Amino acid sequence: MNGNRFTTVWTCSHNPVKPEPEGCRTDTEWLQPKKSGENMLNTISREVTDWLLSNGMETMDIYPLQGRFRASLFSITVKNASGQIKDLICKISSNQGVEVHLYQGLLGAEPALAPSWLGTVQTQAGTALVLERFGRTLTETVTGLSAAGRMALVSKAAVKLAEMHGKLEHQVEAQRRGDILPTSLEAVAKPWRQMALDELRGLRDRSGLVNESDATIHLTDLCTIAQRWVDTAHNYYTDTNSRITVTHGDPHLGNWLVRGEELRMVDWEYAGLSVPQRDIAIFLQDIPNLKEQQTLYETYVHTLRKHGWDTDSKQFKKDYFIHFLDNTLMMLGWDIASYRAGTLDADVFWEMISTKSVWIRSSAAFVLSL
Missing domain, CATH: 3.30.200.20 (Phosphorylase Kinase; domain 1)
Incomplete structure (x- = not known):
């Protein structure tokens, strides 16, 4: 995985209770x-x-x-x-x-x-x-574009995501009364967290180190963080008075469709009433380059700020890191399961582990004070 390009996005048929890694596909197969x-x-x-x-x-x-x-x-x-x-x-x-x-x-x-x-x-x-x-996936569309072209198109999606969050906040009370969109997402996330912990432990027991040439990445440390998060994550989701809106729930690049200058989102089955940081944390999972990731985050919050959100507050940043840590751990579990099933290239996998371990450590330092 080259830090100067966008990673191939791997997604799977969602079954949080019993994941099936052999169901993985690349998003270029979507249509x-x-x-x-x-x-x-x-x-x-x-x-x-x-x-x-x-x-x-x-x-x-x-x-x-x-x-x-x-x-x-x-x-x-x-x-x-x-x-x-x-x-x-x-x-x-x-x-x-x-x-x-x-x-x-x-x-x-x-x-x-x-x-x-x-x-x-x-x-x-x-x-x-x-x-x-409607058109092709964003994942497929950015393939072959220049770095500037990729960032311009993905930035447009980040702006659209923020505009959606700002615009749909007024729908929260009506959706609550309708009692269809979930307001508690803990039941969906909990089994995914446990799967991630189990996969990390299995990889640790087989490998010891994620990459023998990089002794700074210890799976034991990642397992410690994952265990603590599994034990305490529910506290962070239930003890909050944060501002919420309608969220998509799975806005990775493969769930964006592009036709000309227009963008649309598909697969809304994980939509819910939550903090908008839930969505941007998932969106940024597909951006391995930290500089590009930070640029897209700033683009997103700049747009959300126009809708009256205090994106500089400590609570806003904490909610972001909570969801970023949660989603990175869950997707890392998926990555390990995919690697075990032979659907993820070894070189890509080890670099993905290296990249995401940095994300997990930095997020955990903010959320868990590790």
Whole structure:
């Protein structure tokens, strides 16, 4: 991993109780047809194609998208009544309550945040969201760009994220009354933290040092930090009066779509009412270069400050480091599991460990006074 470029982003089918590293994929696979020309009409239940037809869209072809996802994803080509050909995405899952709620309400009223939602269909396989197919992922788009070009595009996403947080703060009370968006995210994070600790211990027992040529990176120290965080993290999430807003919950670069000058976010199933630092801490996980990471953080807080947030307060910074520590540890556990499964290159993995160990130490020093 070169510190002057953006890392390849690894994400997996989310299952915090029992992660499956073999389900990992690169985000460049996100919108790629599995096999060109293969007709998969029988894979999707008849309810979806019937619904499309009832809305004036004839299904021309359906393709499953590569990679193992928690939801089943399909690319659908349709022809409308005027003969226009359009590409759609169909996402089928048995657990999409939050995402459906958002598309039916908040996201429908904020069309610049997400791809257009055409409708929801109840099928035997689960709830199907039918969305417009909107461009390419940010991860894929920045590949091949110059350093300046990458930073310009990712900075634009950071600004949009801050604008969303500032604008949607007024939605908090209404969303609370609706009782759909979670306000406590501890239940989601807790098993991921434990997985990270278990993976770190396993790597320590097998390796001793993350990188034998760099004796400053001791896995024993990382395990100590992880254990303390597992034991005390719930205190930091329950004992806070911090200002909150609507958060996406998983805004890594692979969940941003780019089309021309426009940006949209997908995969809103982890949305919740929380501090905005939750999102920016996840967003910055994909930026290995510390200078670029700091620049993007400053871009984000500068924009949020325009909406009246005191981003210079000690509490704001503490909340940021809490979420940055939490997410870095959880994703490090994922990285180790991916490496064990053979889906992550060894050189990339060891450099990732080296980079993230620095992040963990600095965050823990601020949060845990280590």
